[in-house]
Amino acid sequence: MRRAALFGVAAASVVVVSGVAVLAVGSLTSGGHPAGHHAGHHAEHHASPSTQDGSVLPSGEIDLVGLDPSAQAVSFLDEWVDDGRVVRRDEGGDTVSEGQAYGLLAAVIARDEESFDEIWDWTTAELVRDDGLMAWRWDKGQVVDDEPASDADLDAARALVLAGDRFDRPDLREHGVDLATVVADRLTVETSLGRILLPGLWAAEREPYAYNPSYASPAAFAVLEEATDDERWAELQDGSAAVTSKVLDATALPPDWAQVHSDGQINPMPGPLGQGDPVQYGFDAPRTVLRYAESCVPSDVKLAGKTFAVLDREVDIAARLDLGGGPLSEDRSPLSFTARAAAAAAAGDVDASRADLDRAASLATDYPTYYGHAWVMLSTAMLTTDDLGGCPALTGAAS
Numbered sequence: 001m002r003r004a005a006l007f008g009v010a011a012a013s014v015v016v017v018s019g020v021a022v023l024a025v026g027s028l029t030s031g032g033h034p035a036g037h038h039a040g041h042h043a044e045h046h047a048s049p050s051t052q053d054g055s056v057l058p059s060g061e062i063d064l065v066g067l068d069p070s071a072q073a074v075s076f077l078d079e080w081v082d083d084g085r086v087v088r089r090d091e092g093g094d095t096v097s098e099g100q101a102y103g104l105l106a107a108v109i110a111r112d113e114e115s116f117d118e119i120w121d122w123t124t125a126e127l128v129r130d131d132g133l134m135a136w137r138w139d140k141g142q143v144v145d146d147e148p149a150s151d152a153d154l155d156a157a158r159a160l161v162l163a164g165d166r167f168d169r170p171d172l173r174e175h176g177v178d179l180a181t182v183v184a185d186r187l188t189v190e191t192s193l194g195r196i197l198l199p200g201l202w203a204a205e206r207e208p209y210a211y212n213p214s215y216a217s218p219a220a221f222a223v224l225e226e227a228t229d230d231e232r233w234a235e236l237q238d239g240s241a242a243v244t245s246k247v248l249d250a251t252a253l254p255p256d257w258a259q260v261h262s263d264g265q266i267n268p269m270p271g272p273l274g275q276g277d278p279v280q281y282g283f284d285a286p287r288t289v290l291r292y293a294e295s296c297v298p299s300d301v302k303l304a305g306k307t308f309a310v311l312d313r314e315v316d317i318a319a320r321l322d323l324g325g326g327p328l329s330e331d332r333s334p335l336s337f338t339a340r341a342a343a344a345a346a347a348g349d350v351d352a353s354r355a356d357l358d359r360a361a362s363l364a365t366d367y368p369t370y371y372g373h374a375w376v377m378l379s380t381a382m383l384t385t386d387d388l389g390g391c392p393a394l395t396g397a398a399s
Contacts (some may be wrong), residue, residue: 064361064373069381072361073110076377077103080370081115084122085138090369094144097127097134097152102374104159105388109381113167120160120172132182133201147200150187151215153179154197158220161227162389173227180224184232192264193246194239195232199272208259210272213247214287216240218295219382219390237297244292244303251323252310256284268323280328281321286339287375293342294382294390301393305346312340312352334360334372338379345383345393353383353394 062075080086086099100123107116126143127134133148134156157179164173187198189209196211203210218237225233246266247254255268256277268279289311293304310325311317317336318327341356357380364372381387383394 062365064365064376065358067361067380069109069377069385069387070111072373072377072380073106074112076106076373077110077112077115079368080373081119084118084120085126086119086370088370092139094137094139095126096137097123097149098136098155099370099374100127100134101152101155101159102378104156104163105381106374106377108159108162108166109377109385109387111166113163113169116159116163116167116172120175123156131186132179133186147202148187150183150197150199151212151217153183153187154215154217154220154224157183158217158223158389161223162387176224177228180228180233181230184228184230184236188232188236190235191239191260191262193242193260195235196239196243196260197236203272208261208265208267210269211243211258211260211266212256212272212284213244213254213258214256214284214291216244216288217291218297218300219291219388222296223389241297241300241303244288248303248306252325253281253307253321253323254285254288255279255323256282277320278328279323281323281325282328283319283333283335283371286335289339289346290342290375290379290382293346293393294388296391301346301391304343304393305348308340308343308347308349311343332363334364335375336360337363338375341379342383342393350394357383 062079064072064075067075080089080099081103085095086103088094088096088099100119103119104116107113107119123134126138129135129146129148133153135143135146136149136152137143137145157176160172160176160179164170164176186201186204188195189198189204191209196209197215198204199210199212199215216236218241221233221237221240224230225237243260243266244254246264247258247268250266251268257269257272259267259269270276270279289304289307292300295301313325314327316332317340318329319331319333319336320328322328337356337360341353341360344350344353344356360379361376364376378388382390382392384392386392
């Protein structure tokens with residue numbers, strides 16, 4: 001049973017932290033995605049809802065609460081996609097490979113072949129590198145960070161395979177298989193715990209290996225194993241599960257970042273290069289819970305459910321927690337509530353899960369951000385449908 005919330009909401013303000021809408025009470029401490037340029041992922045910065053290039057924030061007129069995943073996906077495509085480009089209007093109007101992948105997944109959920117083609121066409125024209133991976137960041141008409149981020153490539157490959165099947169498009173499925181092969185070739189490594197997914201090409205250069213637990217996606221691994229008939233995807237499933245299990249044996253919650261030694265030792269880290277935010281369950285780690293909750297492997301779902309007791313201590317869960325579940329700030333974000341919804345579903349508490357999905361959708365509606373809207377939409381689909389190739393923990397919760 002949840003204890004009473006420790007923090008009030010008097011004099012609350014809303015800020016945007018690396019694309020995540022957070023409800024801030026009092027002063028804002030440092031936060032945001034911990035990886036920087038060399039990590040090939042989110043730069044650490046705080047952004048206000050104003051933009052740098054004159055792009056306009058979404059209207060916020062669509063209430064995401066109560067919408068089915070398809071309607072949420074249509075809303076995401078309407079609000080955040082311009083001519084195939086997923087625009088982070090709340091962060092100055094740039095585009096990242098992760099966002100393009102989320103857009104592709106949204107088009108799959110919405111069954112919108114035209115939008116899928118537009119997003120993939122823009123991606124191939126502007127982000128896809130000579131090796132087939134995607135450059136991470138594009139701004140003001142050009143790529144400004146060429147380093148790939150493996151979660152984006154993994155989600156894009158998954159989306160392409162699913163779209164190929166959904167729209168009866170062998171060409172899309174072939175693109176997905178090709179991208180999956182490059183990911184397996186260049187962005188995975190073997191350890192004593194099994195094969196793991198590296199966050200970027202930069203991480204292959206030294207051991208221990210930088211590791212982001214939230215990049216591992218059992219459902220995506222399964223989709224790509226079936227599509228490619230490549231045993232490395234089964235190895236990734238087993239190795240990633242071994243790492244996640246070992247992490248959750250040592251700490252109540254997974255960290256945003258860790259390092260994995262070739263001998264299997266794992267250390268939580270404050271960032272991909274050992275610097276940045278404190279070791280925390282912040283704006284990356286909740287995705288670990290979501291991705292494991294949607295798995296079709298019961299032992300994976302059990303790992304997601306293992307986090308529920310800690311996440312359920314407070315009604316208003318903080319956006320950033322230490323690995324024991326203690327709050328590191330008084331901020332609130334949609335991602336935190338969607339992850340707790342996933343943990344609740346995995347633990348069998350359907351009512352708590354649905355309540356947290358609604359809470360996340362309400363927060364994302366009131367304070368629209370690209371990242372918050374994306375994960376409300378993706379989480380609802382992951383937990384209530386098999387649209388993304390997983391097994392919904394809230395079976396029968398959505399039509």
